[in-house]
Amino acid sequence: MGMTSRERIGTAQHTDDLGEVGLEEIGDVDIVRACGWAGQKNPLGLSIWRWRYGGDQRELPRVAWGLIGRGHDPEVVARVLAHLIDDVCRPCEGRGYETVAGTPMLSDTICLHCQGTGRAPLAGEREKEVMETIARLEREIAGAIMRRLAREIGEL
Numbered sequence: 001m002g003m004t005s006r007e008r009i010g011t012a013q014h015t016d017d018l019g020e021v022g023l024e025e026i027g028d029v030d031i032v033r034a035c036g037w038a039g040q041k042n043p044l045g046l047s048i049w050r051w052r053y054g055g056d057q058r059e060l061p062r063v064a065w066g067l068i069g070r071g072h073d074p075e076v077v078a079r080v081l082a083h084l085i086d087d088v089c090r091p092c093e094g095r096g097y098e099t100v101a102g103t104p105m106l107s108d109t110i111c112l113h114c115q116g117t118g119r120a121p122l123a124g125e126r127e128k129e130v131m132e133t134i135a136r137l138e139r140e141i142a143g144a145i146m147r148r149l150a151r152e153i154g155e156l
């Protein structure tokens, strides 16, 4: 199986036509059911999960409003979500190295903006708080889905 369990759970959200379920897809239905169950207690966590691992862009406004509803500043939330959508380091365009002045060639000098990672660092204490909230909600929803699945599998 090429997909990670995260991706699998994410894409299972798109199983809209549950009427045509084959034997091999029963697992996805179990996942959809487990997600629905876990999402009742943690709707924001499920929205984050669907957005980040299922690629469902419709969840983005729900994620934004959910975070704002938890007391995070709207502008900070917007910056963090923009960062999650695209965190390529602008000065080095994600290459991690500075270019040789006046040429398109990469130098041996590591980009100071991203320390050579090619990913823009997320600055700001309040931004980090939002990231921590997102990470915690992801852990909680993942844990709840896995526990539910384990229980359902146990009952089969």
Ligand SMILES: [Zn+2]
Residues within 6 Å of the ligand: 089, 090, 091, 092, 093, 094, 095, 096, 097, 111, 112, 113, 114, 115, 116, 117, 118, 119
């Ligand atoms: Zn850089």
